[in-house]
Amino acid sequence: MAASDIRPGFVDNWQAGKTVAECNRRMFDTEESCDVTFRVGSSGQVIKAHSYVLISRSCVFHAMFTGSLAERSDVSVPEIEPSHFRQCLLYLYTDDADIDADNATGLLYASRKYDITALELKCLDFLKMHLSVDNACVILEAADRFDEKQLYQEALTLVKNEGEQSLLSSGFLALSQQFVDEILESDDLAAREHVIFTAVNNWAEAECGRQGRAITPQAKKSILGDTLMKVRFPLLKSAFLEDEVKASGLLSDSERRKILDYRDNPGNGVHPFNTKERTANIKLPMHYVHRYRTETLPCVRNSSTHSISFSTSNDVMLLGYQLYGPHTPSGVSFYNVTSTLDYEDADPNAMIHDAQKYEVNEDTFDVLWEKAVAISANLWYTLEVEIRGHYTCCGTGGREQVACDATNVIFNFRNSNQIVNGTRVTQGQIPALIYCPA
Incomplete structure (x- = not known):
């Protein structure tokens, strides 16, 4: 008014x-x-x-x-x-x-x-x-600035445990170099080395922008300094060294040759590069639980979905599973495999959703995930697999219960609610699950 x-x-x-x-x-x-x-x-x-x-x-x-x-x-x-x-x-x-x-x-x-x-x-x-993998890097730096030690440790642990997603987040690009170093030098950082290299290169380019410098190999190397050696270059695959690392300009030709030579002659040494495998990436011992007693004639057309439900008597880490290969091996057959794992009858927020391509010349082949999945005892899970490729074999004489004496784990199997293409307890695909004790 x-x-x-x-x-x-x-x-x-x-x-x-x-x-x-x-x-x-x-x-x-x-x-x-x-x-x-x-x-x-x-x-x-x-x-x-x-x-x-x-x-x-x-x-x-x-x-x-x-x-x-x-x-x-x-x-x-x-x-x-x-x-x-x-x-x-x-x-x-x-x-x-x-x-x-x-x-x-x-x-x-x-x-x-x-x-x-x-x-x-x-x-x-x-x-x-609200601490999550998407904001853990931001909270990490804030917790340090405000001397919140417990929050800092929780954020750092999350960053390392979810290493690859953390390194590829926007928060990582905004970190100060002090925290980049602390994360990268960790033996327990759960990330493959090529992802770590990519994150370091991206961070260096972002820092060039913050400093108003042109993005050149010389500028990136100048900014990174000792941080570059936090990348464990000898753990990278040769093809990645020759392609991505070379294109970045962060290593000289002589440095890359030194690493490649070390692969063939480890006794020559490769100082100052770090050759230590990160503990989070050391391969876990694999055990197989085989469902079928026999293998039969071809059963799978070139585009099909299979599923099986299972539970365990003990907590285990599921590393992947096994599939039947071509029924008449002759040379190499190619398969595109998509895996989905979730609690049976749960919401469609899969615990894992993985898609990979395989070159196969054996009766069976392993589908191994990049990260093991924790399986809790006495809960039912459903593994659904989509296979695209040549015809494969199938198994028969399936069992509802398999006891693994080496690990004292009992696996129970039952038909999933998504039976497609005939895979069930008694017959079909997915001849084995691959696991290790928790």
């Missing part, structure tokens, strides 16, 4: 029915009677506030605006984003803040700066509850 529309003696009682928080929020939003001006962020955006509210809620603001050391009512805060600063002030006015993935670390910084303990705890709780 405009001032000219107010009748004589009429008072705009906007406060009626509102809580203290609601009244404070209106005063903040309308900037009525504000006596403090903040110029926030690199742009100096103006945000106005009431010194009484700030003084009553923060000892830092109390010191800023009272006593002999009181500042002027015009305060510069260039290091905090305006949206984050506004949310921080709103918390002081209302005891409430909209904390999300985009502002949690910014609000944490602001709450630390102005000693707003309750908001700080809310931010930390949010980060702990």
Whole structure:
């Protein structure tokens, strides 16, 4: 209501029915009677506030605006984003803040700066509850900056355990070099070396951009320095060394030849390159549980889906499974294989979904996943396999229960709810599961 529309003696009682928080929020939003001006962020955006509210809620603001050391009512805060600063002030006015993935670390910084303990705890709780592989790198650096040791360790553990996804996240590209080094030098980083190399190369290119430098091999090598040697180049496949590494320009021809020569003559040494296998990637001992007693005539056409359900008496790590190959091996046959594993009758959020191409010249071949899957005892799982390629053999004389004496694990099998193309307990494809004890 405009001032000219107010009748004589009429008072705009906007406060009626509102809580203290609601009244404070209106005063903040309308900037009525504000006596403090903040110029926030690199742009100096103006945000106005009431010194009484700030003084009553923060000892830092109390010191800023009272006593002999009181500042002027015009305060510069260039290091905090305006949206984050506004949310921080709103918390002081209302005891409430909209904390999300985009502002949690910014609000944490602001709450630390102005000693707003309750908001700080809310931010930390949010980060702990929402820690994921997609934001673990961001939270890792924030936890270090704020000396939150437990949160730091939780984030670092997640980064290493989910190594490949972490290294390929946008958060990794934004890390400072200190944290890149800490992650890459870990023996227990669960990532293949070619993924690690790709992440390092991507990070170097991102850092060139931050420093305003052209992306050249010389610039990347200059920026990386000792970080480049965190990549364990002797563990890379020869083809990757000759293609991707060569194209990056991060190793000289002589350095690549030295590594290739080491492959043929390990006694020559390959200093200063690290040859140690990362422990997370050391292959687990494989055991096979075979379902069938016999192998029969061709059973699978060139495009088909097969499934079987199983449970185990003990916790195990499922490494993959075995398939029958061509029924008349002659040269190499090619198969495109897609694997899906999930709890039986569960939502369609597969524990694993893997697609690979195989060159086969044997009666059977192994389908091994890049990462083992934890199988819990006495739960039923369903493995579904799509095979595209030549005709294959099938097995008969299948068993509902197989005891593996070497590991004291009992496997139980039953027909899945998705029986297609004849694979079931008694006959069909998927002759064996490949596992190791948990």
